[in-house]
Amino acid sequence: MSPDVDLTAPAPGPHPFRNVFLRLDQRVFDAVASRHWPGADPLLPRLSHSADHGVLWFAAAAALAASRTPRARRAAVRGVASLSLASLTINTLGKRTVRRPRPGLDPVPLIRQLRRQPITTSFPSGHAASAAAFATGVALESPAWGAAVAPVAAAVALSRVYTGVHFPSDVLAGAALGAGAAFAVRGMVPTRAQLLPPARPRADVPALPEGDGLVMVANVGSGTADRVRALCEALPKAEVVECEPQDVREELARAAGRARVLGVCGGDGTVNAAAETALRHGLPLAVLPGGTLNHFAYDLGVEDVRDLCGALERGEGVRVDVGRFRSGGRQGVFLNTFSLGVYPELVRERERWSPLIGSWPAGVLAAVRVLRADRHPLEAEVQGRRRPLWMLFAGNGTYHRRGIASGRRLDLADGQLDVRVVHGGRRPALRLLSAALAGPLTRSPAHAAVQRGRLRLAGVAPGTLMAYDGELTETQGDLTLEKLPEALAVYRPLTGG
Numbered sequence: 001m002s003p004d005v006d007l008t009a010p011a012p013g014p015h016p017f018r019n020v021f022l023r024l025d026q027r028v029f030d031a032v033a034s035r036h037w038p039g040a041d042p043l044l045p046r047l048s049h050s051a052d053h054g055v056l057w058f059a060a061a062a063a064l065a066a067s068r069t070p071r072a073r074r075a076a077v078r079g080v081a082s083l084s085l086a087s088l089t090i091n092t093l094g095k096r097t098v099r100r101p102r103p104g105l106d107p108v109p110l111i112r113q114l115r116r117q118p119i120t121t122s123f124p125s126g127h128a129a130s131a132a133a134f135a136t137g138v139a140l141e142s143p144a145w146g147a148a149v150a151p152v153a154a155a156v157a158l159s160r161v162y163t164g165v166h167f168p169s170d171v172l173a174g175a176a177l178g179a180g181a182a183f184a185v186r187g188m189v190p191t192r193a194q195l196l197p198p199a200r201p202r203a204d205v206p207a208l209p210e211g212d213g214l215v216m217v218a219n220v221g222s223g224t225a226d227r228v229r230a231l232c233e234a235l236p237k238a239e240v241v242e243c244e245p246q247d248v249r250e251e252l253a254r255a256a257g258r259a260r261v262l263g264v265c266g267g268d269g270t271v272n273a274a275a276e277t278a279l280r281h282g283l284p285l286a287v288l289p290g291g292t293l294n295h296f297a298y299d300l301g302v303e304d305v306r307d308l309c310g311a312l313e314r315g316e317g318v319r320v321d322v323g324r325f326r327s328g329g330r331q332g333v334f335l336n337t338f339s340l341g342v343y344p345e346l347v348r349e350r351e352r353w354s355p356l357i358g359s360w361p362a363g364v365l366a367a368v369r370v371l372r373a374d375r376h377p378l379e380a381e382v383q384g385r386r387r388p389l390w391m392l393f394a395g396n397g398t399y400h401r402r403g404i405a406s407g408r409r410l411d412l413a414d415g416q417l418d419v420r421v422v423h424g425g426r427r428p429a430l431r432l433l434s435a436a437l438a439g440p441l442t443r444s445p446a447h448a449a450v451q452r453g454r455l456r457l458a459g460v461a462p463g464t465l466m467a468y469d470g471e472l473t474e475t476q477g478d479l480t481l482e483k484l485p486e487a488l489a490v491y492r493p494l495t496g497g
Helices: 016-034 040-050 052-066 070-097 126-141 143-162 168-188 225-234 245-256 268-281 295-300 305-314 342-357 359-372 428-437
Strands: 214-219 239-243 261-266 285-289 317-327 330-334 337-341 378-382 385-396 417-423 447-452 454-458 465-468 471-474 479-491
Touching: 016 143, 016 168, 040 052, 040 143, 052 070, 052 126, 052 143, 070 126, 070 143, 070 168, 126 143, 126 168, 143 168, 214 225, 214 245, 214 285, 225 239, 225 261, 225 285, 225 305, 239 245, 245 261, 245 268, 261 268, 268 285, 268 295, 268 330, 268 479, 285 295, 285 305, 305 479, 317 385, 317 465, 330 465, 330 471, 337 342, 337 378, 342 359, 342 385, 342 465, 342 471, 417 454, 417 479
Parallel strands: 214 239, 214 261, 261 285, 285 479
Antiparallel strands: 317 330, 317 479, 337 385, 337 465, 378 385, 378 454, 385 417, 417 447, 454 479, 465 471
């Protein structure tokens, strides 16, 4: 040991900067404790208590999800995920790293003090972390909903100092950690704004002030009443035609004869009919989602009336690819997907049962009935080779998700058919499950996937059931699938809405 070390010298005290920081922290705490804010004494302690164990934020998430808009539902899920990550970090690392005692309650009026005082260490504030994580997560997905949640989150964070259970620095550190958790979740799961397809190629579409020149055909069977009402309020000069499902095609043809822009409100099948009409008449298409799934509208970047109306009034649009199928004398278009094999049979069973028990239970029942039935795979010659197939799926554009199920498309004008096949075998259920777990571009005994601009299937038995955008029809022999690149002009906000 060095002889220069004095073992009798006292241990060094806290760093001077730390002393200054602690005194400032205490001074701010005392100032908040001594200040009387009208109306805050009965409110803030109750608000602080309501946020225990995240109850307040889970209730807020449930309220957002109940609004039934995709943006609000995503914001609710992102808020809860961010809160969960923040809470996990606080409980596993934060509280165990800095064992800071709670503030003394002497300067805090009794009316503000919580009935049950926390027993964990003070740094950082878990309540502030949860509040900031939830509010930031919601705001990253929906700035409008984030602005509504932010004042409540700020009040919860303030309440932790006001009730005397945290120093201000505890709250600031917790809020920073919570916001960081929300951004970490965004890094793992991108927001809608990050996943929007590129606004290209841009289309030359007319601007319609107050909707002048728009004829919108709405399928009342898709539950479109609320959205049609909102559209009429936002675009008072637009013409809206509401009709029953069986009259949609006829009304679309009539509307196309007098419209500058053809509009449609309904599900994917209704939008498919509108796209075919718009292509035939050379009109741009305005899509307002109104059905259950609305894959095309959501992948396009149009989720609600605000998105569409902004694009219509500013004249913002893009060109998108259209898929086309031909079989004998029968042909049609698809904006989302085309399929042969098990899936069309599932669609037929689902449509049979959904009027009786609802869409989702009917889907489950249809899957059980189709997969349990004694059946044989269809036979077709694909790319010059004959093979048995349980299912063939062709997407209009590349879908970014694992397996055979459709996911999100990040480019609606990529010129590709996303073709996935499930090869024949003895047990269709096991084959389909194996394919669902496989990557979209892998090759295996059960599943294969490729991208093509055109696909021909020979030897398809006439009368084979096929589905396109949820609609059903039958083949008339050999089948050709091809892309119509950038064939359709559609409205979408170029800034993401």
